[in-house]
Every structure is written in C-alpha cells, then in structure tokens.
Amino acid sequence: MPSPATISAIPFGYGTGAGTAPRDAEAHLARLAGPDKILSRHAAVTMDDTLRLADEFRRARKRREALGGEAAYKAAREKVGAAFSAAATTALARIADTDDPLRERLLWLWADHFAVAPKNIVMRAVAPAYLDQAIRPNVTARFADLLKAVVTHPMMLSYLDQVQSIGPNSPAGKRRGAGLNENLAREVLELHTLGVGGPYTQDDVRQLAELFTGLSANHTDGFLFREAIAEPGPELVLGRTYGGGAPDVAHIFAVLEDLAIHPATAAHISRKLATHFVADDPDPALVTAIEAAWRTTGGDLMAVTEAMLTHPAAWGDTLEKARQPFDFLAATVIALGVRGEDLTRMPLRERQRAILRPLRAMGQPFMEPGGPDGWAEEADHWITPLGLAHRILWSGEAAKRAAPHAQEPSVFLKRALGDAASERLTWAVGVAETRADAVAIVLASPEFNRR
Amino acid sequence: MASNLTRRGLLKGAATMACSAAAHPLMTSVTFAAAPWDARLVVLILRGGMDGIDAVRPVGDPAFRAARPGMSDPGVPLDGFYEMHPGLAALAPLWAAGELGFAHAVSTPYRDKRSHFDGQDLLEAGTAMDTALPRDGWLNRMLQTVPGLEGETAFAVGQDRLRILAGDAPVANWAPSVRFALSPQAQLLLEQVYEADPLFHSAASEATLLAASLASEVDAGETASDDMMAMMQERGGRSERALAAFAADRLSRDTRIAAFSINGWDTHRNQAGPMNARLESLADVILTLKQGLGPVWAKTTVLALTEFGRTVRENGTAGTDHGTGGAMLLAGGAVRGGQVFGRWPGLSEADLYDRRDLMPTADVRAYAAWAMRGAYGIGRGVLERDVFPGLDMGSDPKLLL
Numbered sequence: 001m002p003s004p005a006t007i008s009a010i011p012f013g014y015g016t017g018a019g020t021a022p023r024d025a026e027a028h029l030a031r032l033a034g035p036d037k038i039l040s041r042h043a044a045v046t047m048d049d050t051l052r053l054a055d056e057f058r059r060a061r062k063r064r065e066a067l068g069g070e071a072a073y074k075a076a077r078e079k080v081g082a083a084f085s086a087a088a089t090t091a092l093a094r095i096a097d098t099d100d101p102l103r104e105r106l107l108w109l110w111a112d113h114f115a116v117a118p119k120n121i122v123m124r125a126v127a128p129a130y131l132d133q134a135i136r137p138n139v140t141a142r143f144a145d146l147l148k149a150v151v152t153h154p155m156m157l158s159y160l161d162q163v164q165s166i167g168p169n170s171p172a173g174k175r176r177g178a179g180l181n182e183n184l185a186r187e188v189l190e191l192h193t194l195g196v197g198g199p200y201t202q203d204d205v206r207q208l209a210e211l212f213t214g215l216s217a218n219h220t221d222g223f224l225f226r227e228a229i230a231e232p233g234p235e236l237v238l239g240r241t242y243g244g245g246a247p248d249v250a251h252i253f254a255v256l257e258d259l260a261i262h263p264a265t266a267a268h269i270s271r272k273l274a275t276h277f278v279a280d281d282p283d284p285a286l287v288t289a290i291e292a293a294w295r296t297t298g299g300d301l302m303a304v305t306e307a308m309l310t311h312p313a314a315w316g317d318t319l320e321k322a323r324q325p326f327d328f329l330a331a332t333v334i335a336l337g338v339r340g341e342d343l344t345r346m347p348l349r350e351r352q353r354a355i356l357r358p359l360r361a362m363g364q365p366f367m368e369p370g371g372p373d374g375w376a377e378e379a380d381h382w383i384t385p386l387g388l389a390h391r392i393l394w395s396g397e398a399a400k401r402a403a404p405h406a407q408e409p410s411v412f413l414k415r416a417l418g419d420a421a422s423e424r425l426t427w428a429v430g431v432a433e434t435r436a437d438a439v440a441i442v443l444a445s446p447e448f449n450r451r
Numbered sequence: 452m453a454s455n456l457t458r459r460g461l462l463k464g465a466a467t468m469a470c471s472a473a474a475h476p477l478m479t480s481v482t483f484a485a486a487p488w489d490a491r492l493v494v495l496i497l498r499g500g501m502d503g504i505d506a507v508r509p510v511g512d513p514a515f516r517a518a519r520p521g522m523s524d525p526g527v528p529l530d531g532f533y534e535m536h537p538g539l540a541a542l543a544p545l546w547a548a549g550e551l552g553f554a555h556a557v558s559t560p561y562r563d564k565r566s567h568f569d570g571q572d573l574l575e576a577g578t579a580m581d582t583a584l585p586r587d588g589w590l591n592r593m594l595q596t597v598p599g600l601e602g603e604t605a606f607a608v609g610q611d612r613l614r615i616l617a618g619d620a621p622v623a624n625w626a627p628s629v630r631f632a633l634s635p636q637a638q639l640l641l642e643q644v645y646e647a648d649p650l651f652h653s654a655a656s657e658a659t660l661l662a663a664s665l666a667s668e669v670d671a672g673e674t675a676s677d678d679m680m681a682m683m684q685e686r687g688g689r690s691e692r693a694l695a696a697f698a699a700d701r702l703s704r705d706t707r708i709a710a711f712s713i714n715g716w717d718t719h720r721n722q723a724g725p726m727n728a729r730l731e732s733l734a735d736v737i738l739t740l741k742q743g744l745g746p747v748w749a750k751t752t753v754l755a756l757t758e759f760g761r762t763v764r765e766n767g768t769a770g771t772d773h774g775t776g777g778a779m780l781l782a783g784g785a786v787r788g789g790q791v792f793g794r795w796p797g798l799s800e801a802d803l804y805d806r807r808d809l810m811p812t813a814d815v816r817a818y819a820a821w822a823m824r825g826a827y828g829i830g831r832g833v834l835e836r837d838v839f840p841g842l843d844m845g846s847d848p849k850l851l852l
Contacts, residue, residue: 161719164768179767183719186565186773196566202805322650370714371499373568381612383650385624388658392641396633424647428640437637444633444641446648 001317006418010319010451011277013101016418017334020099025309031100032140038098042090047222050129053083054122055219080125085351087128088366093340095330106139109276114150114192115374116159123158127367130155143299144260148253154217160184167213167231185209187372193259195268207235211255214247225249266294273308279320280378283313319450322379325362332443335416336402361390395443399436409438416442487597490750490826491702493709494590497757498571499716502771503778505726507553508534514798518764533791538730541738545782552781552788554818556796558811565773570758575615577816577839587618590710593823593838594620606701608694608711616710625697695736699743720768737782749784752822756815762807763798776809785851792848817844825851
C-alpha cells in the first residue's frame, strides 16, 4: 500500500524520482507559494520573441508570394516547428529539474481547462507564449486573473475565432457587412466558467458575444482592443447589464470577474480539479471543500489548491487515475533520471522521434487537443488496446536506450514507484531476462501508468 | 497470488495468447464460423456538427438563398427541391443508381445547449436527453441482443474513442501505425502483470498483439519530414481513406459492422473551403468502401450521422454556428437511395427552432433503428426498448431494399 509520501509524489506530481518530490501537502504548498524558481534554469518564452518569430515567418511567406524564395520560406516554417517542439522538451526539462512538481501539474491542468490548438503556422509560433505568459504566471493567482489573461491572449482569440467577430452595428460592421462569431463566448460559458449545466441561455451566449467584440490581436502588439469593431450599447449577460457608453475592455473584464466568482463556476471547476487530481468520480466531500474555498476567497487559486491538497479524501491509498500520455512521458523522465539539459539539447529530429510522435500515437499530440474541451479525464479513454500498445512500444524503446545506464532492476523499481509497486510487478521485474525487459515492464505496468 | 506466478501460469498465459493470436489478421489462416447475418452496416460519426443545410441544400425553399448568400456555387441537382453540395459530386453516380440517399431535418433528442461534446455523447449513447447517460453505445447494445457473436463481428476503427460501440458485447479495434517493441518473454510477463488491474487487463491482450505485430506502413508520421504542418494537412483525408480501406477489407470477410469517425465539421468561419474538403473526404470514404467491398457492397448500408446541424443563417464570418436539425447520409447497395427522406419543415423564421435552427421533424435514431430492422431483422420492441430506450420508431420509411 502506497505511503503518504508516495501519494504526495504520484497523484500530485510526476513520481518519486530520486527523492526531491515534496513528501506532504505542506511541502507542496510551501514551494508553490514561493517564486517560480525553475524559470531561472529553463526560461519562459516571451511575447516579444514570439511576435518576432511569427513576423519572420510571415515576411518569408509574403516574399515567397511576391518573388519566390521557397528555401527561405521553408527555413522560416521549420524554425517555427522547432520552437514549437522545443516547448515540449522545455516542459519536460522543467519537470525533470524542478522540486516544485505541483506547479507543473497545475500549469497543464489549466492549459487543458483553457485548451487551445494552433490552427496555422503563425499560431504554432504563438502557442508556447500562451503557456508561459497567459497560464503559467496565473496558476496561483485569482481565477479571474487567469481567465482575463486567457481571454485576451492572441492564441485563444484566434483559436475560438474571436479575432473574426465584429459587432454588426460597429463602424467596421456597418461598413463591411461583417458580423458576430459566438464561438469564444459560448465556450467561455460552457467550458471555461459556468459549465454546460450552468444557468445560461442562448441569449446569454449572444449578448456575451456582442460584449466580446473588440477583443483582437495584431502582429506587432499581440493583444489589442479595437473600438471600431466593438458592438455599441449595453449587453445583458446572466441578468446583469455590462457596457454601454464608449466601448472599453473594462466592460469585458467586469463580466469575466463576475463569471469567475459565480457559484456555478465554483462548482464546475472544483469538481474538475478533484476529477483531474484524485479520481474520475471524486468524493463529494472533497468537491464541496474545494468549492467552499472558491466561494470564500472569490476564486483564489492558491487557496483552492490548498483546500484540495489538505483534504483527507485527496489522500486515498489507491491510484485511480490513468496518467495521460504527456504525464506518462514526464514520469518516465523522472524515473529514468533524465536531466533537463539532456532534453533541451535534443536535436530537432530526435525531439520528433522520441517525444512528439509518441505523444501523438498515444492519443495526445502536444498542444493539439481535439477541441476546446481539452483532453478526456477518464482512465478508460486512455487505457485502450491501442493507447496501451503505444505505451508498451514506448516503454520498450525507452528501456532499450536507458538500459546500459540503468540501475539494478529492483532499485529502478523503487525509484519509479516508491512503495506503490504490487507484489506481482516486483516478481515480474525479478524474473525478467534482461535489464531492458525489466525496465520496460515497470514503465508499461498498470502501477506506473496510474496516478 | 504467488501460485499464479508460476511457470504453469506463464504457459497458460502463452496458450491464451496463442488462442487470441489466431484472431489476429496478420497471424491467422483460420476462418471463423459465419456471423449470424450477411448484411453489412457501417456507421460514420461526423464530429463537429455537419451543416446539413449546406451538404443537402434545400434550394427549392424560397428562404434558402437569403439565409445562405455565400452558398452560391452550383450544387448537384437531386430531386428538384434539393441539391447536393459540389464536394459530394463524386457520389452523383451512386445517387443515379439508387445507392445514395439522405434524410433531412433530423436530430437526436439533444436540445438547446448545443455543446459538441454532450451532443456526440447523446448521439452515440442513443438515449433520450433527460436520462442518465449509459456507459454503452447503441451499436453495442444492438450487438448485445444477439448471443454468441465473434470478437470480429464488429470493428471500432481509428484512434478516436467510439462510445457508440462501447459496452459489453465484444468489439475489435484497429487503427494504423504501431511498431514492434518487447521480447516475447517480456510480453508474457506484462500480461501477467496486467491481470491484476481490470482496466489494463481488458486492454492488454489486444494491446500486446498490436504492439507486437502491426506494422507502420500507413503511418503518415513515419514517412513525412519533420514539418508538422505539412503532415497535419495531409493527415486528414489520407488517414480516413486508410480507415475505410481497412473497414472494407474486414467487412468483405467475417466482420459485419464497423464504425469510425470523420472529424472537422465545426465550420464557424469561412465555411466554403473546409466544408468542401470534408465532403470530398466523406465521398472518398464512401467510394473507398464501395470499391473495397466489391460484391458485398450490394448488402451494405452506410449511415453517416452527426451530433447536430448548424444555424440556418450564415453568421458574420461566412460560417455557421451550432444548431439543431441537420441531415444524415445513407449509402450502399442495400439502401433505397435516390431520394431525400423526411418532412421538410421550411426555413421561414416562424418555422425554425428557437428562431435560428432547422426544426427537426424526425429523430435520427428512428432512421438508424429502421436500418437495423431492415438489415438484421431486429424486432421493433427490442429496438425501442433495449437499443434506443424510449424511442418511438414511427412509421417505416422503407430505407432499405
């Protein structure tokens, strides 16, 4: 039966590893409350870098249209691809080197809650900045701040078509006969805040879409608010009036503030947190406790996370969830003791072969969820014959590469799973014919694929 | 537990594996006992909400042109009232031969929230809106009514989860792209380890076989350059054709039922391009099935279903938003094609659902139920009680020959 230290390391991190994982809730929370130290080793992508990269690509594309220049275009496109795949290896490198794994888990939880996928090459260049600038600094902030950062990020504005949406009665709308796109407004209500069961109607979606007009982005500044496309007049969302007078992004922030502390939002997201970290069907008492913290603090995510982590129901001794493919790769990195620099130095081709293609094959292509609802939580979504086949394949390959440096199988087992290994797995590791087989069996085992 | 972990246990594991290995396409020359039926059924799930009004255009409705000013490219005339989207032009010979039809103004019981995810869940669960979602899908529940089915009678094809085939009846899975990995002894040990966890155990025997034997010849990812965007663009149509070719191959042997997804129908903006590409891909899938099935095409019914239709009026970005009523497609030598089934509700504002969406005049489940009744002779009582609980199938639309 796993000890509390193992529970601390597996459901709330990426595994026990060499022993740097926080051993209890207190240690997790202390590190989480401190600065985001790992950025000093693996720096955040800045919006300026991102805009420069996107701009370089756009110029190359333009030049090609005007005067040919296929090679330069291709080079610019590959540079974007390299930056995108580097975001995956950097993410794994941070996990490899951090002593604050809960922060990384929260990053991916919120990135999934506010799921985006690049629709084109320019947005592929922008995607890493979405993680590092919109999500990462806000994982311990107020939910309203996170929501505002997301809703004003070019990545989300592009992904859910907000950049195309124009108030029909705005100056631009009248001139061009252009109109609304309600995609972002709908998903903010359905997915990001109230939840699909929440108390909103089609009219609320429509009015929120009208209020959202003006949210836009350009190539030099990233986000900007364009008054010329904003629908004039007040909008009624969930029975409250927003806006009226001169268009202002402050009206949009006002509705987001209200949505962030709406009881339906607290209930929806509290359940999601418990579902993500603890069990596909979490203990209602746990959900209630998280929800209470949300309501009393107005959605302070540090307090909300603390409420989850300090609840006894979060410390059950069975590992019920399946690790999603990215978490599975990250856990392998920890178990095998791969260093961050081994990952960040990986040549492009190797990144594709060892990280990006396997993620795709296991059903979780990096930053490309199938839709704005993000990845599935249910264990049986991931542990299918095909999904498991790809995990076995990857385990085999990782083991072959790691075997020459690997420790004794029994030592490796301990490092990979702490005291969560079953008697049966311990036996199988003992009778495996080669060290590589033993490592592969550990990596492909049910224990290692759960959290 | 220790007694299981003996050499005898391992040998028993090996025997089980050899037995299930016989069921594997690349490892067998054994033929199975015939399935209880001869008819073939393919269900395509069009995820994202296909715009039925664009796919099968009601050009005879006086309100159509005003609602869809952007859809002025000429379609393929069907019956004087409807035209087919030009992206489906490759299917015109099938329409002429009576092997292609549509049903219009259909929907699931799903209403109002217009969420893709809930909509798809309900489409595949086959239940009414106000009941708890069952864990199994309607195609699996249909299989459950037939005792003694072989494991390959039904195939879930592709990487996507197919809730429609999930459930207690045995269903085989296949998708392109898997490579070899472990030593045979490691595989046996793993199977032993998996036995202790029901979730892993249920996936394990097929997973280890897949991991061991399926080659990567159809994996676009292995041959393409590192340029991910090019790969992404190519991936769509080519991989769907691979799924269709695989399904046709299985169906021309012992398999009777196959299902897979065709994604990408969520056309919120600049709909013309993606809609054309998606419909061309759908047409390609159907023609690939026809070609691969050969003479078996005559016994085949293909149903293409989506979670909901889209708004009647174009939105401000030359696209359409989530709606309610939509269209379904029927193809195959077994269908009574050359017609558009269903009662047309009209497009004037008063005729619309919620003053924005096509008003559904039939339940898409009723068509699916009549198709299964026609193909497999499943009793109406079973269909209305077990497969689609609470459904009223209504009068027989005579979908099949």
